[in-house]
Amino acid sequence: MKVQVRYFASLREALGAAEAVEVPEGSTLRGLRDLLRQRSPQHASALGSERAVRCALDQRLCSEDVPLSEGAEVAFFPPVTGG
Amino acid sequence: MAARVSIRHADFDLSAELAELRAGDGGVGAVAAFVGTVRDHSQGQAIQRMELEHYPGMTEAAIETMIDAAMARFDIRAARVVHRVGVLEPLDQIVLVAVASAHRGQAFQACEFLMDYLKTQAPFWKKEGTGDGARWVDARASDDAALQRWGIASGNAG
Numbered sequence: 273m274k275v276q277v278r279y280f281a282s283l284r285e286a287l288g289a290a291e292a293v294e295v296p297e298g299s300t301l302r303g304l305r306d307l308l309r310q311r312s313p314q315h316a317s318a319l320g321s322e323r324a325v326r327c328a329l330d331q332r333l334c335s336e337d338v339p340l341s342e343g344a345e346v347a348f349f350p351p352v353t354g355g
Numbered sequence: 356m357a358a359r360v361s362i363r364h365a366d367f368d369l370s371a372e373l374a375e376l377r378a379g380d381g382g383v384g385a386v387a388a389f390v391g392t393v394r395d396h397s398q399g400q401a402i403q404r405m406e407l408e409h410y411p412g413m414t415e416a417a418i419e420t421m422i423d424a425a426m427a428r429f430d431i432r433a434a435r436v437v438h439r440v441g442v443l444e445p446l447d448q449i450v451l452v453a454v455a456s457a458h459r460g461q462a463f464q465a466c467e468f469l470m471d472y473l474k475t476q477a478p479f480w481k482k483e484g485t486g487d488g489a490r491w492v493d494a495r496a497s498d499d500a501a502l503q504r505w506g507i508a509s510g511n512a513g
């Protein structure tokens with residue numbers, strides 16, 4: 273199934289604003305992050321497991337345990353710093 | 356009634372915002388407001404500019420959810436959040452949280468609650484411009500602790 277991935281802040285600078293990704297049925301956000309790391313050295317670094325990366329599914333903050341569905345909008349970004 | 360959330364580059368006028376917040380509501384006896392501004396120094400270095408990025412759509416929805424939570428938790432009559440994005444300069448206003456209620460206690464508390472919530476749960480990112488170039492601002496564990504005082508778990512910085 274296909275999902276849309278968006279990046280913000282330092283991740284956007286490293287990886288671009290968005291990309292479409294094909295993931296196996298039943299994948300979670302963690303599975304997607306693992307898959308993305310294999311795309312390029314930049315992905316491997318920016319999405320490395322030692323990095324503080326937060327995520328959202330369909331524009332809501334969530335944990336990486338959440339399962340994905342066809343057409344989902346996923347976002348990865350660093351810890352937020354507004355206010 | 357004005358929208359409860361405004362994300363924009365344009366500056367805001369505190370007096371005008373507060374007047375609109377309580378317009379026509381004779382039940383309001385207290386208005387509390389917090390204004391966040393851009394400091395001209397950070398980590399011992401002069402700041403020349405501050406760039407704010409956000410996640411359009413999610414930002415507004417997240418803050419609407421926070422205001423719903425504040426309305427449910429506190430006895431308040433109205434709330435409004437204005438957050439600026441784009442390139443700002445030192446001394447500029449960044450954020451406004453304003454709350455109206457019958458008595459001061461609930462307005463003070465709800466204002467602080469909303470600000471604590473926003474710091475760790477709304478998708479904004481700050482980038483500071485210094486003489487040595489630009490750097491993304493690090494999240495603070497103390498902001499997670501501030502939200503946890505209200506009984507809401509937060510692992511943004513951690």
